[in-house]
Amino acid sequence: MRLQTTIVCVDCGGRCHLLGSPPPETEFDAGDVVAYRCEDCLDRWDLVLADPDED
DSSP states (O other), rough: OOOOEEEETTTTTTOOOOOSOOTTOOOOOOTTEEEEETTTTTOEEEEEEOOOTTT
């Protein structure tokens, strides 16, 4: 699964950036946790990756 490098902050609508720089060959699976930080409000978002095949 490929990660988005930025997402929209739920709190302020700003841009959240992926924390860290995983190597390009890194594969992520459903259930993995990834972290983003908002450049505007500085909130941190820890997201659990969902299975793309599930609704």
